Amino acid sequence: MTYWMRRARAVLPWLLVGAISSGTVLLTRLPAAWIAPQFARATQGHVNLVDPAGSLWHGSATLMLAAGQDATGATLLPGRIEWQTAFWPLFLGRVSMQMRQTEAMPDPVQVEATLKSATVTAGAIAVPASLLAGLGAPFNTLDFDGNVRLAWSPWRTFGTDAFGRLTVSLTDMSSRVSLVKPLGSYEVVVQAQGASSTLDLTTQKGPLLLNGHGTFSRASMSFEGTASATPEQSDNLAGLLNLLGRPTGPGTVALTFVH
Known part of the structure; x- marks a missing residue:
């Protein structure tokens, strides 16, 4: 030698x-700012961390949610989302974080992510009804108000494919274009099945009856349903029904969205 x-x-x-x-x-x-673009990229811009502070290991940010495909109609949630990141899993190529939102999501969720996949444990969060405006017409015209809650099963992503169940509870909803208040309570169930997903809308209670089924993917979306009114409110809701869709019969309109 x-x-x-x-x-x-x-x-x-x-x-x-x-x-x-x-x-x-x-x-x-x-810094905490390093993680913000990672969330935006992984959720196609639906979940964004604004004004991050602290570090990757212990930080916080304002949570901004966007229902549409871009930042149009994005909603800032009050309070801050806080996270803690485990150190040692990084040496195995894995990110392990615990996250909670101080006002809307007090129960923490666990986020596990690698370069190819990610998993979020089951959880729930309350969001402003203004978030619905980001879905575009007719939601941005109707200007809904009420209590909106998102609840999800364990949510998994592999590349661009997602798997899980998301339930959106819309309670005591009202609209600025209708004097009938509340219009009703509704439930939307999204079942993510990889490259495509299904959506089911049902009415829980109220004079405005909404029901339908749809499918969507990254390339397209279609929804077919109906909107009608209970007999005692049919006259008062006639104007709102005309805004929602095309009449198909007495007091009934078709809810059709194709993109």
């Missing part, structure tokens, strides 16, 4: 220690 080979062999362990130490310091100092 030559002199230089012996020197290199002696120095190599210290170089490795220095490299690991430097990498560890860099990891511990990663």
